Amino acid sequence: MIEKALIKRTSKSYWAWVLFLIALIAVGFAAYLYQMTQGFTVTGMSRDISWGMYIGHLTFFVGVAAGGVMIVLPYYLHNVKEFGRITVVGEFLAIPAVIMALLFVVVDIGSPMKLFNVYIYATPHSMLFWDSVVLPCYLLLNLVVGYSVLQAENKGLHYKKWVKALALVSIPFAFSIHIVTAFLYSGLPSRHYFLTAMLPAKFLASAFATGPSLIILICFLLKKLCGFDAGWNAIKKLSVIIAYAYTATIFMVGCEFFTAFYSNVPSHKAALQYLFFGLHGHNQFVPFMIVFVICVVFALFLLIPRQNRENPVKLGFACALVFLSMYIEKGLTFIIGGLSETPFGEIASYHMTAVEFLIIVGIFAIGILIATILFKLVVVVKKDRDPGAYVPEDRAGLALKLTTEKGMFVDTVARDKDREDEDE
Amino acid sequence: MEKMSRRKFLKLGTLCAAGVSAAAIGASSVASAATTATTGTYQKNVKRLKGTAMGMVIDMREIDSEKIAELQKVCHAFHNVPNVPNEKDEVKWIWAEKYVNLFAGETTERLAEKFADKDFVALCNHCESPVCVRVCPTKATFTNDQGIVLMDMHRCIGCRNCMAACPYGARSFNFVNPRDYLDEVNYAYPTRMKGVVEKCNFCAERVAVGQLPLCVEAAGGAISFGDLNDPESKVSKLIAENFTLQRKINLGTKPKVYYII
Numbered sequence A: 001m002i003e004k005a006l007i008k009r010t011s012k013s014y015w016a017w018v019l020f021l022i023a024l025i026a027v028g029f030a031a032y033l034y035q036m037t038q039g040f041t042v043t044g045m046s047r048d049i050s051w052g053m054y055i056g057h058l059t060f061f062v063g064v065a066a067g068g069v070m071i072v073l074p075y076y077l078h079n080v081k082e083f084g085r086i087t088v089v090g091e092f093l094a095i096p097a098v099i100m101a102l103l104f105v106v107v108d109i110g111s112p113m114k115l116f117n118v119y120i121y122a123t124p125h126s127m128l129f130w131d132s133v134v135l136p137c138y139l140l141l142n143l144v145v146g147y148s149v150l151q152a153e154n155k156g157l158h159y160k161k162w163v164k165a166l167a168l169v170s171i172p173f174a175f176s177i178h179i180v181t182a183f184l185y186s187g188l189p190s191r192h193y194f195l196t197a198m199l200p201a202k203f204l205a206s207a208f209a210t211g212p213s214l215i216i217l218i219c220f221l222l223k224k225l226c227g228f229d230a231g232w233n234a235i236k237k238l239s240v241i242i243a244y245a246y247t248a249t250i251f252m253v254g255c256e257f258f259t260a261f262y263s264n265v266p267s268h269k270a271a272l273q274y275l276f277f278g279l280h281g282h283n284q285f286v287p288f289m290i291v292f293v294i295c296v297v298f299a300l301f302l303l304i305p306r307q308n309r310e311n312p313v314k315l316g317f318a319c320a321l322v323f324l325s326m327y328i329e330k331g332l333t334f335i336i337g338g339l340s341e342t343p344f345g346e347i348a349s350y351h352m353t354a355v356e357f358l359i360i361v362g363i364f365a366i367g368i369l370i371a372t373i374l375f376k377l378v379v380v381v382k383k384d385r386d387p388g389a390y391v392p393e394d395r396a397g398l399a400l401k402l403t404t405e406k407g408m409f410v411d412t413v414a415r416d417k418d419r420e421d422e423d424e
Numbered sequence B: 001m002e003k004m005s006r007r008k009f010l011k012l013g014t015l016c017a018a019g020v021s022a023a024a025i026g027a028s029s030v031a032s033a034a035t036t037a038t039t040g041t042y043q044k045n046v047k048r049l050k051g052t053a054m055g056m057v058i059d060m061r062e063i064d065s066e067k068i069a070e071l072q073k074v075c076h077a078f079h080n081v082p083n084v085p086n087e088k089d090e091v092k093w094i095w096a097e098k099y100v101n102l103f104a105g106e107t108t109e110r111l112a113e114k115f116a117d118k119d120f121v122a123l124c125n126h127c128e129s130p131v132c133v134r135v136c137p138t139k140a141t142f143t144n145d146q147g148i149v150l151m152d153m154h155r156c157i158g159c160r161n162c163m164a165a166c167p168y169g170a171r172s173f174n175f176v177n178p179r180d181y182l183d184e185v186n187y188a189y190p191t192r193m194k195g196v197v198e199k200c201n202f203c204a205e206r207v208a209v210g211q212l213p214l215c216v217e218a219a220g221g222a223i224s225f226g227d228l229n230d231p232e233s234k235v236s237k238l239i240a241e242n243f244t245l246q247r248k249i250n251l252g253t254k255p256k257v258y259y260i261i
């Protein structure tokens, strides 16, 4: 089936895009080789800030991977039929996200040739060990489930019972990857920004906003590029999930502010002060946090009132804002903020280097390349087997026109209903 | 650990040698050398310093900045600790830290400058409940039977989880190739490669042969070393008789370095 992704219905622009990504990967790989020959001195990390952008990105992409479960869970557990067409999008999103997360671990490791010591000398009291167990398991589950479901569809069959069983197993795994990643930080006794029982909950909530936001954005993109229609009802349902999860996340961020500033305990305030206002003259993250706050205000405004949320253009903006704000909060600033106060009561600064940037770009390119291939596969299979997912050309043009000019969205789900009932 | 792998290695050597001699190539000398090594009996190391909770008492009344610099020189020279000029990439096992920094969050608010800025000796606390050991995914950091927190540099993958976890800033990562920054190599102690973490090892290699740690010797009586579980040891007596401080005791790590103020 995989050949469908590579040769069927490919266009020049598809290959140009793939080549462009491969070029970025090559640049990133060169930067990685440079880091390995020179040592980590070429990164912004130091004796004080011992984890930097890599581990931040690991955290964020574990969240993206876990977020896919917000489609899988309602579909398999609550039988939310609208998600039927895009569960595979959720599962396939998790694959590049976990691969990226794992790559961010690998590039962060000082002696990668000894990486497998983690398994050879398995250490159950280490959270990093558990992270390296659950992440590959989750990756494998999503690969098997996503691929089997799509293959069944490709053959015009219903997927087998064991596939559903595995999909159910993958649900607790999705939660566990992010919980374990949170435990990695929240169990450290002297890092006050990390040391909070709220962390796993906050991570999960933000993942359930970020993952579905990205899925909606991907659906919009697939519609625009290939005419694949996820179904407006599915998108609407997802947007409700995003609205709740995002509000919960922001509420928890607010709670952190209250606890730190009302209690007035200096070490609890330090990280927030450093990130949001600057502390002891270190304020390189303040502009990021200003952007974060602006994103939050606009995203909440676009998500909470129903009429905003149900407008595709506004929803698209809201999703982009959710994704960007959580990327800043979790991916860029969380780790550095937590480590900024050294054990000696001083603030250490961190400046990302070009090498780190290029390596990160390379890993993004790997993730996007995998996503491109997987989603191409989805689109091609669906085109062959699920014609309901495509509005006929003229209607598609009209729909696009209506969407862009009048903010309307043409629903195709009603038409598909009979077909889905047949499946039962 | 090291002994185990050495024994395995020798056993393997015996097997190979046996195979070789069975093939009558006449490697008898190799075979006999290896055989003696494995058939010899293990004897208890009687020379080793005794104790189940090795700790340190540092009398800060007798140590000034120059002394600390001297201690650092002795320790770093013996243990091949690189002298990296770039502060970001620094590696240090024992160093000077101001009182306000060493006891950050536990000092008084309007402390006179002469106390606040006084240099104190900073090193790994060899905690009884060490966070670094708890978080290490490979057991490269471990506690030995004497309560000394040790590192296996061959096993360390350089994930730096232990650095984020240690509440005392005791650990350094080799951001550069440390061998490029050694003035002189001491062949009695291994050098390291880039990409691994290291820290003070309480001179376990000296404790094993009945010697006191180098910094203890160099301090000329201002630093004492011994078993905190033994009420008759010098460290226990010093703690019983003097006012002492430990760093960040509220974190439950149970540090084993005490400071007499």
Ligand code: SF4
Binding pocket: B123, B124, B125, B126, B127, B130, B131, B132, B133, B149, B165, B166, B167, B168, B169, B170, B171, B199, B253
């Ligand atoms: S001081 Fe730090 S490195 Fe040393 S044993 Fe305690 S936690 Fe581990």
Ligand code: SF4
Binding pocket: B135, B136, B137, B138, B139, B140, B141, B151, B155, B156, B157, B158, B159, B160, B161, B162, B163, B196, B197
């Ligand atoms: S850097 Fe080495 S010693 Fe530290 S936690 Fe990782 S493997 Fe263990």
Ligand code: SF4
Binding pocket: B074, B075, B076, B079, B093, B094, B123, B200, B201, B202, B203, B213, B214, B215, B216
């Ligand atoms: S105990 Fe040994 S290794 Fe530790 S600081 Fe002193 S001399 Fe260095």
